[in-house]
Amino acid sequence: MYHTWMRYFTPSPVHHRLGLVCLGVGLQYGALPPVGPRTLDHHVAMVICSGGGWYRLPDGRRLTITAPALVWLLPGVSHEYGPDPDTGWDEAFVDFTGPATTTYTELGYIEPDRPVVPLGDSAPARAVVTRIARAARVGNPLLEVETGAAVHELLVALRRSRADLAPDGDPVLEALARDAYLPLSVAEHAARLGMTPTELRTAVRRGSGCSPKDYLLSIRLGRAKELLAATELPVAAVARRVGYDDPAYFSRLFTRRVGLAPVRFREQQARAVPGGWSQEIPDPDDPPMLRPAEGHEVREAGVR
Structure with missing residues (x-):
């Protein structure tokens, strides 16, 4: 039946x-x-x-x-x-x-x-x-x-x-993400993890669907975008913080992958937020917001 x-x-x-x-x-x-x-x-x-x-x-x-x-x-x-x-x-x-x-x-x-x-x-x-x-x-x-x-x-x-993948994160990907901003080659990343470059490429492709180089690049560029949008750091300083000692090379790479030069990206996305910004993942039930200054009320939109 x-x-x-x-x-x-x-x-x-x-x-x-x-x-x-x-x-x-x-x-x-x-x-x-x-x-x-x-x-x-x-x-x-x-x-x-x-x-x-x-x-x-x-x-x-x-x-x-x-x-x-x-x-x-x-x-x-x-x-x-x-x-x-x-x-x-x-x-x-x-x-x-x-x-x-x-x-x-x-x-x-x-x-x-x-x-x-x-x-x-x-x-x-x-x-x-x-x-x-x-x-x-x-x-x-x-x-x-x-x-x-x-x-x-x-x-x-x-x-x-999938049973062959850890539901809370892949240890190899986590290790790469942790060291993504260090000026290391793929072979050097592999050596730090006790793997051959071929083993690392296989593990990263199985876990992320892309090569180690592309995986690291996506992390670096994502962080670079955050720094460009939320800080006033010079482009050269942003480049160094995400692992590139040559600002010109970083700018060319950023422009090729993002479609905008770093300066142009900043012009479009810059956010001047009083109180700074945070890397903490927000709680959906408690979204980030400005706290009212002492003696002032924060009114909801549309509320008189």
């Missing part, structure tokens, strides 16, 4: 230009019948929350699925799968497509070589699927945009829930 609920959508060409669109969503559980062999023209992320079963590769090999797990169904790839006929499984799936799938694959969020991916926890992904299911109500005017945005969120949730 099994139970199933599903809905399918047909987003317009305009919605496809958003990069990702949701084509369908479903929730099923029990001793579901096996599927395939079949070939799809789009992606499906299938989250197995409990139970187990099998997945058959195009070459005939059979993989065991044990919850919690993610099963990728990829366009153009023949596949077969099914739950254990005695125990069944609890399944949530999302069908999606769009040009952004190429980038997500390049970044390692979608893994063509790993059709079955163990998850540490299926709850975050299941929560996103549930939101997609709720958005699928008849007459929802935001359906295509709401569900498309949720597909992005689903890919992030699945990436974070």
Whole structure:
């Protein structure tokens, strides 16, 4: 015995230009019948929350699925799968497509070589699927945009829930971020971590989807932007603080990656905030604000 609920959508060409669109969503559980062999023209992320079963590769090999797990169904790839006929499984799936799938694959969020991916926890992904299911109500005017945005969120949730990655942060990435402003080469970073450059590149690409050089550069430029926007430090001082002894090289690199020269970025983004600024992550329930000076009231907008 099994139970199933599903809905399918047909987003317009305009919605496809958003990069990702949701084509369908479903929730099923029990001793579901096996599927395939079949070939799809789009992606499906299938989250197995409990139970187990099998997945058959195009070459005939059979993989065991044990919850919690993610099963990728990829366009153009023949596949077969099914739950254990005695125990069944609890399944949530999302069908999606769009040009952004190429980038997500390049970044390692979608893994063509790993059709079955163990998850540490299926709850975050299941929560996103549930939101997609709720958005699928008849007459929802935001359906295509709401569900498309949720597909992005689903890919992030699945990436974070992979059993081979630490949910609270990757130690290698944390170490690189800590030392990002030191004037070190990739080989020197690797040596500090007791790794070869090849091992470091593999670890960083698995954890972040990019090379160590790009990962370090993104941290340095992000910090440089903060200093340019929130302080009056000269550009040369900003360059030194983020690891570049040559201000001219820093300016060329910043301009090439950001699209604006550091001085021009500062003109657009500078914030003169009395009381300074902080690197602490704010509490969403207690956003940063100026405290009223003694003897003065702070009135809310629109309140007389």
